[in-house]
Every structure is written in C-alpha cells, then in structure tokens.
Amino acid sequence: MPMDQTAGEAGAVSLRGEMRINEPMRSHVTWRAGGIADRYYMPADLDDFANVLRAFPHQAVYVIGLGSNLLVRDGGLRGIVIALHARLNDLQLIEKNESGGLVYAGAGVACAKVARFSAQHDLAGAEFLAGIPGTIGGALAMNAGCYGSETWQFVERVKVIDRSGQILVRHATDYETGYRSVKLQHQSATVPAEWFAGGFFRLSSGNQAESRQKIKQLLSQRVSSQPLNRPNAGSVFRNPPGDFAARLIEACGLKGCHLGGAMVSPKHANFIVNTGHATAADIEALMMMVQRRVKKAMAVDLIPEVRIIGEPRRLA
DSSP states (O other), X not given: OOOOTTGGGGTTOOOOSEEEEEEEGGGSSTTOOOOEEEEEEEOXXXXXXXXXXXXXXXXXXXXXXXXXXXXXXXXXXEEEXXXXXXXXXXEEEEEEETTEEEEEEETTSBHHHHHHHHHHTTEESOGGGGGOOSBHHHHHHHTOEETTEEGGGSEEEEEEEETTOOEEEEEGGGEEEETTEEEETTOOTTSOOEEEEEEEEEEEEOOHHHHHHHHHHHHHHHHHHSOTTSOOOSOOBOOOTTSOHHHHHHHXXXXXXXXXXXXXXXXXXXXXXXXXXXXXXXXXXXXXXXHHHHHHHHOOXXXXXXXXXSOOOOOO
C-alpha cells in the first residue's frame, strides 16, 4: 500500500487489499468520464473492508461496484473510494428444496452472474438480473429492476457493514422499499452510514432450460433497445408514475441532442452516451437541460436515477 500524508491514520490496522493514490475514476465508471479519487481501495474480503473503514475513520467514504450508475464530477473525490466488484464475490446456494432455494451473493458479484448461477441450480425469478449492468451491492442499494421485476421482491435478508466496520444482518422487513428506493425503517440522522455487503435471495423452483432461454431473450432485448456500443450509465432518469422518461424526452425532440461530448442517445432517449470525449460536466449539464425542457413542455419533474458525486472542476 503506497504511503501518503494520511497513511498514519491507519494506526495498527493491517490492510490486505490494494490501495491506489490519485486514481482516475473515469477508468472505473461506465460513462468513462470524471475526476481523480484521492484514495481508491480494493479490499481483499469483507473483513478487510471492515479494516479499511476503521483505518480511515475521518475520511469521506464512497463505495462502488461496476460504476454503472454513477457520475463522478471532474474535480474528483476527496476521501476514499472502496471498490467491491470482484472483491466481495461470494456466490453460494445456501439451501434448496422442492419449492425453491436460497442464494447468497456478495455485494461485488455482477448481477448477470447471479442470474446465470440461479438458473444453473433450477431456480426461477432472478433472470431479470441479467439485464442489470451492475453488482448486487448497487442493485440492493437502489432496488434495481427491469422487465417487470425488482431486486427487493426476492430479498429475504441482507448483510451490511457500518462506518465503524461492524457487520450486521438485517431482514427485508427492516427496510422500506419502493421504485428505485431503499431505506431503513424509522431511519434517523443519528444512525451511522452503512453499506450492503451481500444479499440472501429467496427464489422459487424453476427449470434450467427455461430460465436460460428467458435470460437469452432479455439480453437480446437489451442489445436491440439500448446503445451498448457507447459508454453510458443505463437509464438516466426514473420513470414518472404512469409514464416513461424516454417517451417524455423523445416527445420533446431531444433524441440526438449534443452538449460537448455528451449526447442523448438516438436509440433510447433515457440514455446519455459519451461520444468519445465527454467530461462529467458535459453529461451533468445535458441532464439538467433535459430536465428543464421536459419540465417546461410536459410539466413533469424528471428525477435522476444515476448518482452524482464529487466536486466540480476548479477553475484556474
């Protein structure tokens, strides 16, 4: 682990993962844009995740997976980024009987991998996860969904880790979940920050061949309807009640609209793509322009589905 001016904060805590200093976040988000993180840590496992939280108690913490729902502003991130993809990667069949089974997936496991694993074990319900280009940690945090299903429909309990490094198990009934929304019941400002470390998914009995076919169909639908040939972060805005963000944006004539290197996709209006040289500021400004135009023409407030973090670039 390279030393830096605050490495002494770690005290006697032993870290077993990989620490990078001044890491370009554009390499770790699917939009391929954004600034530099002061520290970027890839924990060896869950215990090491706990250790790094304890080692830097006074630093801002950002936990990421595949960076598929994230915009990091050009001024970058002060504090420490903890990257879980392929790190918290436990994937286990906990139990199985005639009615179904229970699958555990760590926060760093890609959602598509859980879909394939469940199908392999003749379990149904998780096929939709193949259409979510992120990790289980992100899916749990935002109740990710597509093609008529949502993550928390199948959650029985979750493993979480708080800012002090304490690892807890919470049940699904401990949370209020809604469309792209997850929060602890009766959460107050005094509750410390915590992150999902993994989830236990209760799935029904299925047929491997049928599940594989469904996954194949979902992936085919995704390829045909989404601009996967250019860097993007999936759906940019939540669908308003009873409507679709893409329909509203397209109705405003915004398909193909450019701002710097960012463009509203001509293929799917709720996607903003990086045409090759977009800055995070380009992307954020285009998002705001889309919101203004839809608000003016349709009287609808579009709420971002993507998470925007970090500081704007400082002007010289």
